[in-house]
Structure formats: C-alpha cells, structure tokens
Amino acid sequence: MKIKMTINNVLKEVEVSPSEFLLDVLRRLDYMSVKKGCDTGTCGVCTVLMDGKPVLSCSVLAASADGHKITTIEGLRDDPEFKAISQALLDEGADQCGFCSPGLILNVYAMKRDLKNPTEEEMKKYLVGNLCRCTGYMPQMRAIKKYFEVRS
C-alpha cells in the first residue's frame, strides 16, 4: 500500500506493507538515527515525533502514519533547541555509547514544549520510557536539568 508522510518537512510517498512498522520503514528510507533496540515498545531508542508528539516507532504501524508529520533527529540538526540539549549531554559525558541519545533528545525536545518549569520528578516521569544502560541516568539528568535552567 502507498502512504504519504511528511518526514522532516519533506513530503514522501512510500510503498509499505500493512504489517510494517514505522521504525522499519524509516530505516529503509535511510533515517538511520532511528534505532532498533527492543522490538516491544519498552526501551525508547526508536522514539520519533509524530505531529510533534513523541511516539515509539517500533510500535506504530507505518500505515497509521499516513498523512502525518514525522520528525527524526536528522530533521532537528539545525534547530537551536536540539543543539542546546545535545551540547548539555556532551558536556556531562552523557553520550557514552550514544545508542539511546537520539530517542532521548527527541523526548526532551517534546518535554520542553509539554511541561512548564518541571520538577526533577516530573522530568524523570516524562522520560521514564527512555532506558539507558551506560550512564546510570545521572549525567543525563544533570544535563537535562542544566538545559532547562538555562532555557526557562
């Protein structure tokens, strides 16, 4: 079946199978920033924004993205918010293996819009689905808190 998606502001017409997930279609189209980690919507590394809201692309059927706007990290590279979040992570050494970074950054990006002056607990709850095995979360939280302090 053919679907239309606006991926990072570019309209694309894509042939997908009804059982294909958005994650696999995005990777097939070379959006390699979208990572495949757990297959069950648990780890958060495949997070993308659909119409600005974070979704787990491994659990969204590609067909249901028809007519929607999809944003991956590739689409945010020139965005000052992306630069600020990623620089904060780099400054804390929180990038480590980096596999979870794009998904986390997209969720922080969305959190900035969704939460006004969040507490640390609210941030943790918002980001709870973004698992990380390298950092123990501490440097990520230090970075995200700094980013919010500076930006709010």
Added chain:
Amino acid sequence: MKEVKRPINKVDGYGLVSGQPVYTDDLAPKNSLVVKILRSPHAFARIKNINTEKAKSLEGVECVLTYKNVPRNIFTRAGQGYPEPSPYDKYILDEYVRYVGDEVAVVAARDEFTAEKALKLLEVEYEVLEPVLDFEKSKGSKSIIHPEKDYKSESFVSSDPKNNIAATYEMSIGDIEKEIEESDVVVKERFYTQAQAHVMMEPHAAYSYIDMQGRLVVVTSTQVPFHVRRILARALDLPIKKIRVIKPRVGGGFGGKQAIHGEPYVALVTLKTGKPAKVYYTRKEVFESTYTRHPMRFDVTIGADKNGKINVIDVRGLSDTGAYGEHALTTFMVAGSKVLPMYNKVKAVRFGGDVVYTNHPPAGAYRGYGAIQANFAIESAMDMLAYKLNMDPVKLREINMIREKETSPIFKIMGEGREGVDMIVRSCKLDECVEKGAKKIDWENKFKAKKEGKKVKGVGMAIAMQGSGIAKIDMGAATIKLNEDGSFNLLIGATDIGTGSDTILSQIAAEVLNVPTESIIPYSSDTDVTPFDVGAYASSTTYVSGNAVRIAAEKMKEEIIKAGAEYFEVPIEEVEFDGKEIRTKDNKITLQKLAEILYYNENQKQLSTTGSYVGDESPSPFMAGYAEVEVDTETGKVDLLNYVAVVDCGTPINPNLAKVQVEGGLAQGIGMAMYEEVIYDKNGRLLTNNMMNYKIPSRVDIKNLDVELVDSYEPTGPFGAKSVGEIGIDTPPAAIANAVYNAVGVRIKDLPITPEKVLKALKEKQN
C-alpha cells in the same frame, strides 16, 4: 598537565547524539542477504533429521546452513587471550542442541520477510534428551551435556566433560582448619547470585562481504575485533590473513560482546554465496541466545579473633556456565582473585570449586566478571561477622583491609586462568574511600539510629577492588602518524564501546606531544589498519592501551626531534620540541611547516611510530560503596534512597567520563541487587526474554548516585591512571543487602533482593 585530567567532550559525541549512521546495522550494504537463525525449542536434544528442501526452494532464499554443510571445527566463542582459557566445546552448528535458543540452522534470504518465512519451512526432527537444569545437580548427572569426542581444553584448564565440569580450581594458603578452630568468632554462610542479562541498548549485529582481493570482511559490533579474527579463522578454516574485522561504533557491550555471536553465520553465508550478508539479533534472541552473567553459589567461612582481626577466609564456590564453557575458569578465578586480596592480613585463605555445565543459555563475560558475585557473598559475610563481634562494619574493614604499599600472596597465585603476578599495591586510597564515604552518608548517625515504624531506613556498606587489564597476558598497541598539517592520526586496536576510550586515548597522546587533543584524530579497531589490541575487557583500556599510546607518542616526539635535527643539521641534543615548534639555539620551525617539508620537499619521509604495552602488574582500582535504603515492613519493598561511591581509580584522564563509568556501573549493580532476574520455566525456556519481563532500572528507580573520585596516582599507569570500567558495579549487591539488614534485621542471601524475599524474611523473623 594540559590535556589529561580535563573533562573534555567525547571526540565522537556529536556524531552519536545527532544520529549519524555509525553503528553496524546502519552501515550494512543495502543488498545484504538477511540472515536468520532457527533456534532450538528444547533444552537438550539431538537433531535426528533436518529437511531444508522447502525452505531452499522458496523464492528469494539463497542459502541454508545446517550442521551437515558447515565446517566442523570445535572452538570457543569466548574472546580472550591465547592459548584460550575456555574449553573448546562449540561448533558453528552441531547435531546436538544444548539450550532453548541454541542454533539449529541458518537461512539467508533477500529480505527479512522471506528469511522469516524460510525459517518456518525448515522441518526438524529431534530426539529430546533429559536436560540438566539445576546447577547444583549437574556434576556427575546421568545426562552428559558435552559427549562429543573432540571436546578439548588447554592443559591448564581442568575440564571434565564426563562429569559436566567445564573447569575446576583450587588454591589454599595456610592451615584453614586450625585457624577456624582457633578463631573466637566464626561465620559460616551460603549465598547465591543470579544470572544477569547485559541489556546493552544495541542488539548484536554483524555483516560481511568479500573484498576486491577475495578476502572476507566482517563488520561487527564487538568488543574484541582481533579475537574475533582469530576465532573465525579457526572456526571457518581460513588463514588469519584472509580475514579482516572492522568494528564501527558499538552501542554498549558490558562483556556481552566480548565473544563471537552472529559473525560465523554471516561469514559462512558470504563465503558460500559470494554476497554481502547481515544479521541483527532480535531482543528476544539477545536474551535467549547470547550470554548472561554466571550464576554462582558460595559457602563462605570467616574466622576472627574477638578484636575483629580476621584470621581465615574459606570460600567454596560453584558456578553455572550454562551450555558452553565460555569464560568458565576465568570468571571463577576472578571471584577469588579480585576479592580476597582486600583482606590481606589473614593467616589462611582458601578458594576453590567447580564450574559446571547446565542446559541453560551460556554464561559469559559480564562487567564485574566473577568479582561482583563473590563480593556479594564475602562482603555480606563480613557484615554478619561485624554484627557477631558487636563491631561497626566500617571498623571491621578498617582493621583488616589492604593498604598502600602492601601486598597479598593471592596476587601471585591467582591470575585469570593461570598463575598471577606478584605485586605490591603502589596506589591504594581505599582507607580514604571508606572514611569519605562514611562521612558523606552520615554513617555515624544513620547506622546507630533507632529503627522503628512501618517504613524503616538503614545504611550498609561494602568495599571492592578490581584490576587493570590482565598482567603478562593481554597486550595493546597504538600507532601514531604525523600528517602534513601537523595533526596526528592515532590508530588504536583498543575498542571504544561507548566508554569514551577513543577520547581518553587521544588525550594521552596529546599530553605527551604537548598538542591540543583536537590535533589527534583517533581511529579504533580495524584488524587491517590498526595495530593489535586484545580489546575492551578486564578494565584494561585506560591502563594497557593507554600505556601503549603513551609509548607511541613518546617515540613520535623523538622522531620529530630527530627530523628537526636533520633539517637544521645539528645534533639531536640541541633540538627541542614544545608541541608547536621545533627549536634550536638559533633557529625554529613550526611542526606544521616541518611536516609539510617532510611530505613534499626535503629528507622526505613519513613519521610513524608504534608502541605496545603489556602490564607487568594489574593495579587495582578500589572503592567503598554506601547504600541508604528505606524498607516498607508491610510490603517488603526496598527503596534505595541514596548511594555513595568513593572511588580510587588513580588519576582520571577525563574526570567526566570516569565518573560516568562509575555511575553506569552502579546502576547495573543496583539492577543486579534489586530488580534483575533471569527466570526459566521448568523446561528451561526463558521467561524473561523481553525488556518488559526483564527489568533493568529506569531513571525513576535510580534516585541518587553520589560519586566521588579521590586523588590518587598510580606510578605504572599513564599519567597516574588506573582502570575504572568495572569497579562501579561491584559493591551495590552487598551494600544494599547490608543496609536492608541494618534497617529491618533480615538478611537476604540470594539475589535479587525482592519485596517477596524481604517480606517472607520479616514474617519468619516475627515468628
């Protein structure tokens, strides 16, 4: 120092956070055949027959492999030094399958859909055998897991497959029985640690192709590219020179990628079809068909006099290596060698036991590697001893623990698989770690606080040590070459798996050469391009590879001075190099200009140097861990409120990255202590085979980690550095168990410390 001790950003950080295609699967050729593996539904079975005709005839299927058409060379998948300390007990594909998830057959097809369809068309007839699922009943069981005739191991590995034993180890110093007899207080307890899954975020991935010289190229998410090359050569009957292994970015390893996994399968498909092939493990496969931590049982006996002076420690262990003996002997020995030297004032010490086969997924390398298992047992028993002596557990450690300039006979007796090396502990700030940690957690008040109410708080602590690489066995090397603009390529066999080693190794080179780190361009791990290095394991990279980089950089400095002397036609002694300029009394030239001249104009030559390093010793990092918990006496739920870790890792090359290593290790140790549990059903089928059922800590579970690095200097390390990769994981299990006891008076002796176990123990205590 300008470049080391600086918390600079990772050199590859921006590429990672911006989602560049840098991991194995991102880079695989688009036309790769997709490789899928049929896995055993039985814990133990013999394949009577496989019919592959239907799968082969499916359009788009290009290759089907079974034990009948693959090389039959027995090998070990463990990525370790050579000769290999793990038994040879694995074939690429075998007639026997030894755990649920073991490889039965391999298909390669033009796309994933077809490959999966082909898997379903394979018809396999099994003779189901009686599995061994309880490691305490494995030794001498009727079912023999490795009956194959060509099973073998090196002479220093005491395997006994007829009795399901992958390895046995025994050591003893002094008169154990006499010392126990003469001790005023004796603690004798049994402890269990569970299997733990690595859960690195990137699943195992590999692809392969044939290059223009007809050589096999394998690109793989591995911690040990050079070991992968050697093991593949053996398994596939290819000369080493016919194989090139490339490691791109790796999305976490923790020991899980210190081995061969999908590599032989993609390689064989490529060799048979001539086409590129790739494999990407599903998360279910990562759980079911790669490694776990070795579950272990320990019987610990400690004897002390009434003043708290420990006379004797006796540890009897049993380790479950699962279906294959990867790292069987070495993890078990490390359980002794990385814990017992901490108590170096004993008169007698003994360590020994068996590593047995079972029909569970194989155990393998995992951060902490034996040490965390034994640390839980021994540091829990130490606490029990302290209570029995009516002594503060901190004081008990202070009386007995190792200190700077001291040694332990165990260093010499126990290495990894073989004898160790004699060494004194040149840098050891364990005493400072213990003292600082106690202050930070407010031990004095919280330990003695009256405990009452429904929710009770308590503190507990443990100490730990690790090593820095494997002395006299594991080697690293680095090559530096000067570019025409005065920058340097740093070629390292060391494998950055997310730790930031490319960055810190660049910092070391920059420090020696007195140039900014930005002038160093690191490239890590391609067996054709970079010099040899054993890889990222045994907390070795900073120390072993770091020393190799230091040596290469020192040689480069000499080469630059020599080239300057030739250019100015003066003796070497009259030339100085300050990182920017090469100077004599009367003349000077910038490095950039000299490099340009060397490339294009006069005395033309490439400056290039290589340094190698193998440790004469393996300096230990040390740590004191303090946990504060709150236990709900009505539900048994334990909340970890705070974890204080004070670490002596020598001088950190990059304080940010060193700290994150500790924080990451702590979170994994906390996971093992409280949440993570590999569970099988009665037939040996894994129940925790996805990330919903297998629970690693989330950011809500990790409330606060307070990590401090103490000032220390290891004279044999590069710029005073020791390792930091593993030490962080070691203390949480014992420290948390000890804190639970301090809070509510119940002792959990088998991990993880779940609410069920705590509640049950609380009820038993009341009765």
